[in-house]
Amino acid sequence: MIRVILNGCNGKMGRVLAKLINEEKSMEVVAGIDREIDKFDNTFPVYSNIFSCLEKGDVLIDFSHPSSIRNTLAFCVETKTPMVTATTGLSGEEMTLFVEASKSIPVFQSSNMAVGVNVIIDLAAQAANALGNTFDIEIIEKHHNKKVDSPSGTAFMIANALNETFEQKKEYIYGRHGNEDQRTENHIGIHAVRGGTIVGEHTVIFAGPDEIIEIKHTALSKDIFALGAIRAAKFITGQKNGYYNMKDLIK
Structure with missing residues (x-):
C-alpha cells in the first residue's frame, strides 16, 4: 500500500485526487495539508502547517500554491519523502530548488500531469x-x-x-x-x-x-491530471534520488 500525503488536499485538484486515490486498491491518503483545514469532512487528518504532519508517507503529491513550495520541499527532504508536484506559476529560482532537493530525494515535477x-x-x-x-x-x-x-x-x-x-x-x-x-x-x-x-x-x-x-x-475534466499524478506517484516511489519528469514516465 502506497501511503500518500496530499498537499493542497482541499483545493479543486486535491479533491479530485483524494477521490481517485480512494478508488485505488494500492494507495491511500494518510494525511492532507491545506490552509483551510475544516473546509471539508475528510477521511484523513488535515494540517495547516506541513511540519505538524505526524503521518509518514511513501510519497507526497503537491497541487498547492507557489508560496508553499519552499516549505514543502524542506519537509520532504527532512522526512526523506519522495515528491510529485504539479504546482504552476513558479519562478526560475523556485524551479532550481527542485533540482537541489533531488540530490536528497526523488522529485517528480511537471506543470501538466496529463x-x-x-x-x-x-x-x-x-x-x-x-x-x-x-x-x-x-x-x-x-x-x-x-x-x-x-x-x-x-x-x-x-x-x-x-x-x-x-x-x-x-x-x-x-x-x-x-x-x-x-x-x-x-x-x-x-x-x-x-x-x-x-x-x-x-x-x-x-x-x-x-x-x-x-x-x-x-x-475534458480534471481527472486526467489526477490520474497522471497517481501514475507519477507510483513511479517515483521506486526511484533513486534524482529529478524526474513526464519524459521519464512515458518513455
Missing part, C-alpha cells in the same frame, strides 16, 4: 524540427476564469520544448497590441484566454506559406 499533453509537446517539437523557420509558431492556451497565473505552465513547457529545437534562439511574445508590433521569424507567440469553466486547452499553430498545421490538446 499524458496526452506531453505527447503533443513531443509532436510539436518534431514538427518544429521538420518545418524550421519557414513556419511561424503561435501557442494559444485557454483556461477557466479562476486560474491566476498566465501564460499557463503547460504553455511554457510547449514553448521551451520548441525553443530547444531552435537552440534557444526564439523570443517569447506574450499577446500583441499596438500599431508597430510586426512579428519576426524568431518569435514564438504565446496567448492566454481565461473564461468560464474551461478545464484546459492548448493549441500550437504552425503557419507557413499557404498552409497551416495545428496540434491541439483539450482536457
Whole structure:
C-alpha cells in the first residue's frame, strides 16, 4: 500500500485526487495539508502547517500554491519523502530548488500531469524540427476564469520544448497590441484566454506559406491530471534520488 500525503488536499485538484486515490486498491491518503483545514469532512487528518504532519508517507503529491513550495520541499527532504508536484506559476529560482532537493530525494515535477499533453509537446517539437523557420509558431492556451497565473505552465513547457529545437534562439511574445508590433521569424507567440469553466486547452499553430498545421490538446475534466499524478506517484516511489519528469514516465 502506497501511503500518500496530499498537499493542497482541499483545493479543486486535491479533491479530485483524494477521490481517485480512494478508488485505488494500492494507495491511500494518510494525511492532507491545506490552509483551510475544516473546509471539508475528510477521511484523513488535515494540517495547516506541513511540519505538524505526524503521518509518514511513501510519497507526497503537491497541487498547492507557489508560496508553499519552499516549505514543502524542506519537509520532504527532512522526512526523506519522495515528491510529485504539479504546482504552476513558479519562478526560475523556485524551479532550481527542485533540482537541489533531488540530490536528497526523488522529485517528480511537471506543470501538466496529463499524458496526452506531453505527447503533443513531443509532436510539436518534431514538427518544429521538420518545418524550421519557414513556419511561424503561435501557442494559444485557454483556461477557466479562476486560474491566476498566465501564460499557463503547460504553455511554457510547449514553448521551451520548441525553443530547444531552435537552440534557444526564439523570443517569447506574450499577446500583441499596438500599431508597430510586426512579428519576426524568431518569435514564438504565446496567448492566454481565461473564461468560464474551461478545464484546459492548448493549441500550437504552425503557419507557413499557404498552409497551416495545428496540434491541439483539450482536457475534458480534471481527472486526467489526477490520474497522471497517481501514475507519477507510483513511479517515483521506486526511484533513486534524482529529478524526474513526464519524459521519464512515458518513455
